Amino acid sequence: MSRRTTVESQKGVLDQWDREHSWHPFAQMSEYCALPQVQVERAQGCWLWDVEGRRYLDGNASIWTNVHGHNDPDLNAALLEQASKVAHSTYLGLSHPAGAELGRRLVELSPPGLQRVMFSDNGSNAIEIALKQSFQFWQLQGESDRVLAVGMEDAYHGDTFGTMAVGDSPGFHGRFSRWCFESRVFERPRDESVAEARRSLRSLEAVLEAEQGKVACVVLEPWVQGAAGMRLQARGFVKSLEALCRRFGAHLILDEVFVGFGRMGNFFVCRQEGVEPDFLCLAKGLSAGYLPLAATLTRVEIYEAFLGTMDSGRAFIHGHTFTGNPLAAAVALASIQKLERLIESGELEQWIASFGRQVREAFEGHANVSELRVRGMAAAVDLCPAEGESEWSVNDRVGMQVCVAARSEGVLLRPLRDSLLIVPPLVISEEEIAFLIRGILSAIDRVIKERIR
Structure with missing residues (x-):
């Protein structure tokens, strides 16, 4: 039996196991099982290889997590060094060097006042922790009427029930709304203009005035609403929103799960904006795409409100089995350096x-692009029929068709309906960006031509 036959046989078995037993996230499985499968076997830099030896540029940074490229020698070394010591030790009642040092480094990198770090293992949990700490803080302060959270229109903060409650993503979470706690929503800016920022802020101000004394916290993805399709805010918007929170006494929770760790050009948007949130939530790029790790940073005065004797009931009773995992913490430290x-x-x-x-040179003015949004190392390309072409329905799945077609061009992407979200590893070279864009343009052209035929 030839090597090619052996590889094809292996691929067939893996595909069968995948179709028969896997349930993939954010997928209509009848569609997924009907599409050609990609079995990723290894990676290097910005590239992934499947079991058949085909090479693909990682155009979504393995769901927005990858910072320094895959198989980075420095991160590998940090991981192996830690693995030679201890792979996991509980953070419940114990600590370890990697966790202690990482907590210190995150505080150093963050705005003043954020002095305490609680680790978890994904962005949803980081937000859940901030919400629970905010709600409990107000209870401990005797302000039990502060039970409302306020989020921005179209926001996505995760898929746990607390994060669904403060989000506004009916396409993701609509059917679970009856089980979510009560919250409020303010209008998002429609673009990154100052006028739209002001309109959005007036909407938030109206909510805070109407619910004065009842709002515990405001939750925001600063600068870019990632899963909403890279919806942008004007620079300075977050600073003005902070001022509103201070005026009405509500906590500000910044969800920097997506935008943090270099994606917008620096470690954190809040540092670039001169904002001092009450809670800063981190994940994704925190561990450079290697291992699950998240962190919730909290202001020292909030932390101190939880201190007391055990019978006071003030302690924050919350935790995760793999909180502060040493392997993930060691990689995070190397990545930060x-x-x-x-x-x-x-x-x-x-x-x-x-x-x-x-990206702008390639897609601005393209006949099948209705809007382009770019900020930092992230972009959204909204696809549309060109003038004279027939309209698309949701079941046409044009965005997904383009992403599938891009695979044959050596590019891996994920669509959001008919938007292409382009989020490569931060270390992508000019030549690799050009390769990525050529592949996307070719895939769009191929899909559109096939539709016209």
């Missing part, structure tokens, strides 16, 4: 500028 060098040297700024320039 590398990212600092990229930011301080100006390299990351140059890569982001190249990304923005090439």
